[in-house]
Amino acid sequence: xxxxxxxxxxxxxxxxxxxxxxxxxxxxxxxxxxxxxxxxxxxxxxxxxxxxxxxxxxxxxxxxxxxxxxxxxxxxxxxxxxxxxxxxxxxxxxxxxxxxxxxxxxxxxxxxxxxxxxxxxxxxxxxxxxxxxxxxxxxxxxxxxxxxxxxxxxxxxxxxxxxxxxxxxxxxxxxxxxxxxxxxxxxxxxxxxxxxxxxxxxxxxxxxxxxxxxxxxxxxxxxxxxxxxxxxxxxxxxxxxxxxxxxxxxxxxxxxxxxxxxxxxxxxxxxxxxxxxxxxxxxxxxxxxxxxxxxxxxxxxxxxxxxxxxxxxxxxxxxxxxxxxxxxxxxxxxxxxxxxxxxxxxxxxxxxxxxxxxxxxxxxxxxxxxxxxxxxxxxxxxxxxxxxxxxxxxxxxxxxxxxxxxxxxxxxxxxxxxxxxxxxxxxxxxxxxxxxxxxxxxxxxxxxxxxxxxxxxxxxxxxxxxxxxxxxxxxxxxxxxxxxxxxxxxxxxxxxxxxxxxxxxxxxxxxxxxxxxxxxxxxxxxxxxxxxxxxxxxxxxxxxxxxxxxxxxxxxxxxxxxxxxxxxxxxxxxxxxxxxxxxxxxxxxxxxxxxxxxxxxxxxxxxxxxxxxxxxxxxxxxxxxxxxxxxxxxxxxxxxxxxxxxxxxxxxxxxxxxxxxxxxxxxxxxxxxxxxxxxxxxxxxxxxxxxxxxxxxxxxxxxxxxxxxxxxxxxxxxxxxxxxxxxxxxxxxxxxxxxxxxxxxxxxxxxxxxxxxxxxxxxxxxxxxxxxxxxxxxxxxxxxxxxxxxxxxxxxxxxxxxxxxxxxxxxxxxxxxxxxxxxxxxxxxxxxxxxxxxxxxxxxxxxxxxxxxxxxxxxxxxx
Amino acid sequence: xxxxxxxxxxxxxxxxxxxxxxxxxxxxxxxxxxxxxxxxxxxxxxxxxxxxxxxxxxxxxxxxxxxxxxxxxxxxxxxxxxxxxxxxxxxxxxxxxxxxxxxxxxxxxxxxxxxxxxxxxxxxxxx
Numbered sequence: 001x002x003x004x005x006x007x008x009x010x011x012x013x014x015x016x017x018x019x020x021x022x023x024x025x026x027x028x029x030x031x032x033x034x035x036x037x038x039x040x041x042x043x044x045x046x047x048x049x050x051x052x053x054x055x056x057x058x059x060x061x062x063x064x065x066x067x068x069x070x071x072x073x074x075x076x077x078x079x080x081x082x083x084x085x086x087x088x089x090x091x092x093x094x095x096x097x098x099x100x101x102x103x104x105x106x107x108x109x110x111x112x113x114x115x116x117x118x119x120x121x122x123x124x125x126x127x128x129x130x131x132x133x134x135x136x137x138x139x140x141x142x143x144x145x146x147x148x149x150x151x152x153x154x155x156x157x158x159x160x161x162x163x164x165x166x167x168x169x170x171x172x173x174x175x176x177x178x179x180x181x182x183x184x185x186x187x188x189x190x191x192x193x194x195x196x197x198x199x200x201x202x203x204x205x206x207x208x209x210x211x212x213x214x215x216x217x218x219x220x221x222x223x224x225x226x227x228x229x230x231x232x233x234x235x236x237x238x239x240x241x242x243x244x245x246x247x248x249x250x251x252x253x254x255x256x257x258x259x260x261x262x263x264x265x266x267x268x269x270x271x272x273x274x275x276x277x278x279x280x281x282x283x284x285x286x287x288x289x290x291x292x293x294x295x296x297x298x299x300x301x302x303x304x305x306x307x308x309x310x311x312x313x314x315x316x317x318x319x320x321x322x323x324x325x326x327x328x329x330x331x332x333x334x335x336x337x338x339x340x341x342x343x344x345x346x347x348x349x350x351x352x353x354x355x356x357x358x359x360x361x362x363x364x365x366x367x368x369x370x371x372x373x374x375x376x377x378x379x380x381x382x383x384x385x386x387x388x389x390x391x392x393x394x395x396x397x398x399x400x401x402x403x404x405x406x407x408x409x410x411x412x413x414x415x416x417x418x419x420x421x422x423x424x425x426x427x428x429x430x431x432x433x434x435x436x437x438x439x440x441x442x443x444x445x446x447x448x449x450x451x452x453x454x455x456x457x458x459x460x461x462x463x464x465x466x467x468x469x470x471x472x473x474x475x476x477x478x479x480x481x482x483x484x485x486x487x488x489x490x491x492x493x494x495x496x497x498x499x500x501x502x503x504x505x506x507x508x509x510x511x512x513x514x515x516x517x518x519x520x521x522x523x524x525x526x527x528x529x530x531x532x533x534x535x536x537x538x539x540x541x542x543x544x545x546x547x548x549x550x551x552x553x554x555x556x557x558x559x560x561x562x563x564x565x566x567x568x569x570x571x572x573x574x575x576x577x578x579x580x581x582x583x584x585x586x587x588x589x590x591x592x593x594x595x596x597x598x599x600x601x602x603x604x605x606x607x608x609x610x611x612x613x614x615x616x617x618x619x620x621x622x623x624x625x626x627x628x629x630x631x632x633x634x635x636x637x638x639x640x641x642x643x644x645x646x647x648x649x650x651x652x653x654x655x656x657x658x659x660x661x662x663x664x665x666x667x668x669x670x671x672x673x674x675x676x677x678x679x680x681x682x683x684x685x686x687x688x689x690x691x692x693x694x695x696x697x698x699x700x701x702x703x704x705x706x707x708x709x710x711x712x713x714x715x716x717x718x719x720x721x722x723x724x725x726x727x728x729x730x731x732x733x734x735x736x737x738x739x740x741x742x743x744x745x746x747x748x749x750x751x752x753x754x755x756x757x758x759x760x761x762x763x764x765x766x767x768x769x770x771x772x773x774x775x776x777x778x779x780x781x782x783x784x785x786x787x788x789x790x791x792x793x794x795x796x797x798x799x800x801x802x803x804x805x806x807x808x809x810x811x812x813x814x815x816x817x818x819x820x821x822x823x824x825x826x827x828x829x830x831x832x833x834x835x836x837x838x839x840x841x842x843x844x845x846x847x848x849x850x851x852x853x854x855x856x857x858x859x860x861x862x863x
Numbered sequence: 864x865x866x867x868x869x870x871x872x873x874x875x876x877x878x879x880x881x882x883x884x885x886x887x888x889x890x891x892x893x894x895x896x897x898x899x900x901x902x903x904x905x906x907x908x909x910x911x912x913x914x915x916x917x918x919x920x921x922x923x924x925x926x927x928x929x930x931x932x933x934x935x936x937x938x939x940x941x942x943x944x945x946x947x948x949x950x951x952x953x954x955x956x957x958x959x960x961x962x963x964x965x966x967x968x969x970x971x972x973x974x975x976x977x978x979x980x981x982x983x984x985x986x987x988x989x990x
Contacts, residue, residue, distance in 0.1 A: 032896075052914070055917075
């Protein structure tokens, strides 16, 4: 052949655009045709040569991809045909993958909704949340005092700041009075978040100040619900607890990080504010180019200045900041979700290993077919690609079924998700989720098809034709054993994880609460200032209400408090001991609650020492009841009754009694030092009612509502919850972890059992002849069973070892989600090992029995 | 029987122009690829010059459809054109019986189209 010219070398390069098969078939011919055509065209002239080059370029760009498509179409057709010929294999593989992909899609949709999707605010990465803290008082993330907020706002160069506080308002004059959560915020609150009105306007600086007319913004939801979506709502005056307000704007749902439906402007009057009174929540928007660290260090500098300027109120007070994202979706929540996602990925990996094993078994069964096709000239590349295509077809079918499964189970999943999981309500199967599913489908398809494809490419033509290749012994068999061991390993890991989460949950549910939540219902209510501002009027009303409730049939006891256990609220204050104490002059941060005398009886909190409140305004004036833990922290074992503590800025209180410790906030938190003051002396505009029914069938909510209306028809109760529900919420994330990881562990065990069964059954079928010979030579059935079981056990031991190593490896990641159990708890790990081993032995037993039933004569005669 | 209603022929119609050109070029004997290309160019007065990609892409499909077949012989006796050493390694193609039927059906289809064009006055009556 003459030496290639430059033009030919270029053309040869262009031919690379065609699929391998096409090149194998026609490259030489095409090159020769090109050479001859070029020679001829050169004689004709340059125009003809240019025309030729134009043609071959068009060929490479348009025709070559067409050839690729053609090959793909053929592969797909071939793949479909061969799958149709093996429906049991195809359906098993598709169902396995559908399970894996479906579970992954469902969990990813939650992860996406909660942790990955950007917050729905303008440039959310520039938003931060700011708290005050006091290390010396062990106070983290505390509300900010209004004067401090004003100082920050005046002095900060890196931040725009807004302050707000939440409460509830009762709206009157639109049918029955309704109580809705409200937020009182400085005018910049909306602009900092980038919230724009659906109708009307947001707050402006002129809405605050001593003489500004009172305006309000409502959410679209409230507008639809309470005002029928009437456009004339703008300018309408509504009556609320402490006066009236004109509605000036409607806010689209979800435009601010708050549950509030009713917004009022926050007017700051420094003359009435106390720098040591920490009452407001602060958010900030960092100026462009400012990092959270810069913002933090600036605020810390300002805090130190304020400490010097106002030592009485600001000693020890600093700042804590977090990005808005970390505040809304805490690190812990994200970690828990990613761990669940990791668990479900393990299930997918196990499913993949199963399908890979199925395909390997099939490839082994088809080794003759493959060898024949190679012998008649099918390219190795083509065979490999066909196996890959078959894998992709399976995975796409499985994936599509999986996405459907996820889509159908979505409503169920949403009801399962903890109520307090942020943004979980927005969980859906969207484009990002579908993309994720497609990516895992293609990845898994390639992953499980790669091994059989490699096996196909190794295909020993002669061996298979001579029927000696016992299903790719050696390498392929080792691969299958390794896959089964990996499955067992993953299943062990998941089971250990599930065990740990379940133990955590049990421990959590077993904690001592310090009160009895059975049949307790709580509800909130507020008294309008204008009718209950007289001294004793509000307390008088509550006393009548409690008495009326307690004499109602079905109700055992009733009380009011500033915050009921597990209602999500908390109040705290630093105190000092008067006289000698263990505190040695230091202050102690303690939670406090305003409670009516019947509170302890209603919640069945034990009285340890002394007395409880009388309900009499004078008698209860400076009286305080302490929790046992608090009293011990201050005075050790000495009798605290009669001693005094100083609560700034109110003054000194005398201890009249000691009650048992109560877990008020979270199951996982030890009870805080807690003090109780009497509602005869201190009341908030909104209080919480706690009512204990005699049985769990009492409809406490409607009963309370009707009695409240009976006493004052203008009053509304809201936020009716049973305490058991609220406690359940506190355990909802751990419960979800335990349930989901448990579910995935179960799936993993079943899939791994199928995997072990498959591999051993296959090995037995491959060794039938050998087993036959051994039995012909006198081997006992039991010996045959033992040998197969031993193989399974060996496989299991390797897998379990890997799994335990893996579980120990990831223990660091789950440590923070554990409660009362170590992530390396030997009992749990041993239990997981035992369960997996039993499952593996059970799965090995069927192939072992089959091996023992091999008839030597039949086995030796076949082949 | 009309070719146009032959159930095996019909799905292939209308034939891509390149196919028909190749079938016509092979009508009077077997040829190798370049010779087909030359024949088509000659018959069309140089207006149709197929690229190697079009030629071999079409050949591949036509082989698949059974319109043409590849000769197993190395050197064709009495093939059109001169015989060079490269030709000995070349692959030759010839039209199949089925290919002839398809070509005839396509020609009939085009003829009927032409007569319709004539009857509607789009084309002069005399060819």
